[in-house]
Amino acid sequence: MMARRVVITGCSAITPIGRTREEIVRHLVEGISGVKKLRDDGLLTAHMHSGVYGTVDYPIAYDFKRSHRKTMGPVSFYACQVAKEALEASGLDPEFITSGRLGVAFGSTHGSPSAQRDIYKTFFTESKQRFASIGAVDYLKSMVHTTAVNITKMFGITGRVISSSTACTTSSQSIGFGYETVKYGMQDAMLCGGADEYDTTTVAVFDNLLACSTEFNATPHLTPRPFDVSRDGLVVGEGAGAVLLEEYEHAKNRGAPILGEIIGFSCNNNGGDLILPNIQGITRTIALALEAAAIAPGQVDFVSAHATATKMGDVIEAQAIGSLYGDGPVVTGLKSYMGHTMGSCGAIEAIISLYLMEEGFIPPTLNLDEVDERCAMIRHAVQLLEQPIRIAAVQNFAFGGVNTCFILKKFDGE
Amino acid sequence: MERDAIKAAIIRIFDEKFEIVDPSADDNLRDAYEFDSIDAVELLHEIEILLDTQLSQAEKKNAMEIRTINQIVDYIEALAQDRCLAKSSGSEPCLSTMEQ
Numbered sequence: 001m002m003a004r005r006v007v008i009t010g011c012s013a014i015t016p017i018g019r020t021r022e023e024i025v026r027h028l029v030e031g032i033s034g035v036k037k038l039r040d041d042g043l044l045t046a047h048m049h050s051g052v053y054g055t056v057d058y059p060i061a062y063d064f065k066r067s068h069r070k071t072m073g074p075v076s077f078y079a080c081q082v083a084k085e086a087l088e089a090s091g092l093d094p095e096f097i098t099s100g101r102l103g104v105a106f107g108s109t110h111g112s113p114s115a116q117r118d119i120y121k122t123f124f125t126e127s128k129q130r131f132a133s134i135g136a137v138d139y140l141k142s143m144v145h146t147t148a149v150n151i152t153k154m155f156g157i158t159g160r161v162i163s164s165s166t167a168c169t170t171s172s173q174s175i176g177f178g179y180e181t182v183k184y185g186m187q188d189a190m191l192c193g194g195a196d197e198y199d200t201t202t203v204a205v206f207d208n209l210l211a212c213s214t215e216f217n218a219t220p221h222l223t224p225r226p227f228d229v230s231r232d233g234l235v236v237g238e239g240a241g242a243v244l245l246e247e248y249e250h251a252k253n254r255g256a257p258i259l260g261e262i263i264g265f266s267c268n269n270n271g272g273d274l275i276l277p278n279i280q281g282i283t284r285t286i287a288l289a290l291e292a293a294a295i296a297p298g299q300v301d302f303v304s305a306h307a308t309a310t311k312m313g314d315v316i317e318a319q320a321i322g323s324l325y326g327d328g329p330v331v332t333g334l335k336s337y338m339g340h341t342m343g344s345c346g347a348i349e350a351i352i353s354l355y356l357m358e359e360g361f362i363p364p365t366l367n368l369d370e371v372d373e374r375c376a377m378i379r380h381a382v383q384l385l386e387q388p389i390r391i392a393a394v395q396n397f398a399f400g401g402v403n404t405c406f407i408l409k410k411f412d413g414e
Numbered sequence: 415m416e417r418d419a420i421k422a423a424i425i426r427i428f429d430e431k432f433e434i435v436d437p438s439a440d441d442n443l444r445d446a447y448e449f450d451s452i453d454a455v456e457l458l459h460e461i462e463i464l465l466d467t468q469l470s471q472a473e474k475k476n477a478m479e480i481r482t483i484n485q486i487v488d489y490i491e492a493l494a495q496d497r498c499l500a501k502s503s504g505s506e507p508c509l510s511t512m513e514q
Contacts, residue, residue, distance in 0.1 A: 066433045067448040136455035 005248035006182045007411060009256040010090030011351045012082040013241040014195075016054040016338035021355050027337060028352070028363040029384065033221035034338040035235050043117075044200040048207045051217035054237020054339025056198075068154050071140040073112025074197035078240035078344075079147035080154050083191055086242040087155060091256055092189065094156075101188040103159030105178035106148040106195075106242070107170040109343040113199040115141035147195050159187050165343070168306070169267075169398035170194040171241060172346025176265035176406055178245050188247045193347040195240035202342060203236045209275070211310050212236070224309035224340070225367040226333030227318065227375040234308040237339030241347025258411040260354045263391075264293025270401030277316040279323075281403050286324050286395060289405035295391065300329045300407070302362055302392040303378075304349045307333025308340050315374045317397070322377035329393070332381045336366035346396045350408065353392040357410040360388045420490050424483060427460045439484045454478060461490060467497055 013019070016034025017027035027034065036055040038045055045051075062069075062077055072080065083106070087097065096102060110116075119138050140146065145163035152161060160181060164173035171194025178190030196202075206212045213233040216223035225231040251258055266288035270281035290297060303325065305317055314333075321331060334349050335341075341348055356362060362385040371380055388410075395405040421439075428434040434447045443449035458474050473493065480486055 067450070070452065133459060135459070136452045140452070 002185065003183050004185060005261060006179050006245050007248050007251050007261045008243050008259045008354065009246045009251050010086040010088070010244035011242065011259060011354060012085030012089065013239065013348050013351045014056055014060065014078050014082055015239045015241075015341065015348050016056055016237050019058070019060070024352060025355055025359055029361070031364070031366055033366060035220045035223060035237070037217070037220055038200070038203065039198075041200045044204045048200070048204055048212075049214040050203055050207045050212035050233070050235070052213055052220040052223055052235050052339070053198075053203065054235055054239070054341055056238050064154070068150070071137050071146075071153070072150050073115035073141035073146060075108045075112045075195050076141070076146050076150040078197060079106055079108070079193070079195040079242070080150055082193060082195070082240045082242035083151045084154070086191060086193075086244045089257070090244040090246070091254070092244070096189075098156040098158055100158045102157055103161065103178070103181060103187040103190050104148050104151050104157055105162035105164070105174040105181070105190050105192040106151055107145070107164040107174055107343055108147050108194060109167055109170060109196050109202060110165065111142045111144045111146050112197060113201050114197065151191065157191070160190075166400060166402045167398040168340065168342060168345060169396045169402045169404045170343035170346070172350075172394065172396040172404040172406065173267060173402075175243060175245070175262070175346060175350060176267055176404055179262045179265050179406065182245050182247050188250050190245045191242060192245055193240065193242035194343040196238055196342040196344055198238045206234060206236060213309065222367055224336055226305065226307035226309045226336050226365050227314050227371055227380060228309070228368050229370045229372045231309040231311070231314065231372070233310055234335070235339035237341040239338070239341035239344045239348055241344050241351050243347060243350060260357060260411050261409045262406055263295070263409045264289050264291075264407040265404070266292055266406075267402070267404045270403070272401060274400050277313045277397065278401065279316045279320055281401060282317060282320040282395075282397060283323055285403035285405045286320060286393070289393065289407050290324070293407040295407065297325045298328055300325065300391050300393050301387070302353065302356065302389045303329045303331045304353050304392060304394040305331050305333045306396045307335055307365070309333070309335070313397070315372070317395075318375035318378050325378070327377065327379040329379065330362050330381045330385060330387065331378050332363055333365040336368065346394065346404065349394050349396070350406070353389070353394055353408055357389045357392065357408070361385060362387050362389065417487060417491060420487050421483065423464055424486055424490070427457065427464075431456065431460060437483055440482050442481045443483070444481060451478065454480070457486070461493070465490070465493060465497070467493070469493070
């Protein structure tokens with residue numbers, strides 16, 4: 001099968017550290033965290049130990065018409081907004097968008113949890129309303145592929161739909177599977193990404209597993225602390241990210257803005273425990289991505305580590321990076337700025353990596369004051385480095401033993 | 415319940431639930447306002463609340479061909495009449511549930 005080059009011609013993100021490239025870069029340069037006190041949901045927050053959250057606390061002006069809004073939970077508002085902006089940035093014309101040559105790969109951790117709660121309320125609360133029932137749109141708001149199909153509906157996209165829902169690798173799979181779809185000619189472009197809305201269920205899950213940060217509830221900006229000796233767990237967050245992947249010749253012929261190129265992707269499974277990090281699985285993922293990209297480890301300038309700040313996850317990841325790269329590439333854990341945005345983290349970290357390629361600097365891992373000696377074998381970014389990035393690796397790992405890694409290359413004009 | 419009162423209630427529901435303000439009585443709702451089958455199911459739920467009654471599956475399916483405000487009002491009038499007749503067994507003058 002002939003392999004085609006795949007470039008990125010549009011992107012957009014909603015993150016706890018801002019919406020625009022300028023805002024996100026400013027937070028990275030100035031070391032400003034987007035982690036805030038977890039807001040009360042009146043349901044689960046009172047029962048949890050963790051009181052911090054990667055929070056989107058700024059208004060977003062949506063201009064979606066009613067016929068689109070009616071099937072959207074909060075997660076789809078996020079998804080459709082970044083999808084809209086990525087499409088606009090790409091400059092693709094409406095004829096192409098609806099031609100069947102563009103597909104969508106988009107997902108979330110579990111649809112819209114707030115819409116799901118509305119359904120459960122119908123069953124489990126005593127309503128004075130005699131005819132309480134599941135609303136006609138409740139399932140469409142809540143279903144696992146709600147983000148992907150609300151995007152197709154809004155823009156009249158008629159190509160393939162891929163909707164991964166693999167927790168922390170949701171959007172990295174979206175990008176990876178979208179990349180392969182374009183690379184091997186099944187589509188000429190794919191709109192890829194992920195989103196997750198404010199949701200305390202996810203916090204409760206990790207909290208119950210003793211994986212959440214709990215020691216910094218009074219000082220949210222000091223957590224998470226990837227690779228730091230004082231790290232005490234992850235911080236759940238919300239957000240969304242979308243990238244427009246396009247076949248290179250198509251992009252070039254229409255004079256599209258090319259933000260970067262994807263040159264390799266890998267995805268595997270640990271083949272065992274569903275929770276514990278696995279060094280063999282992670283190491284193999286990274287090696288497969290380098291192999292797919294046909295590059296040597298020494299060619300990678302920057303690694304965007306998954307780095308959730310859990311006790312063992314960071315150690316295993318550092319060991320895997322160290323075993324393949326040594327102390328060559330600079331490693332940053334971008335979740336240190338915004339927490340773990342779950343289904344959107346891979347897309348957001350890809351977009352930030354593109355920004356860093358354009359800007360020519362590497363931000364430090366926030367809150368990395370003292371590197372855990374078990375994580376010390378790699379080259380941590382402990383201060384802002386004025387350093388160009390030509391090739392970046394973005395790695396993500398999920399519950400269920402799913403691992404992904406994709407390789408981004410700065411576009412050099414040809 | 416008088417026809418005008420039914421129509422006023424429906425106009426209010428369209429405004430509050432569907433953001434469709436003062437639709438014309440004979441407009442095709444699908445063409446004019448993108449009022450689709452999902453909206454129709456939501457409207458049936460509102461009609462159940464309005465009449466304080468539960469609609470049968472057959473009654474709901476019958477509603478799926480309705481396209482205009484006037485047809486909705488006709489449909490509600492018929493529902494009210496059916497329930498009134500069932501309640502009075504046809505032996506007394508029929509009042510709608512909303513007037514009782």
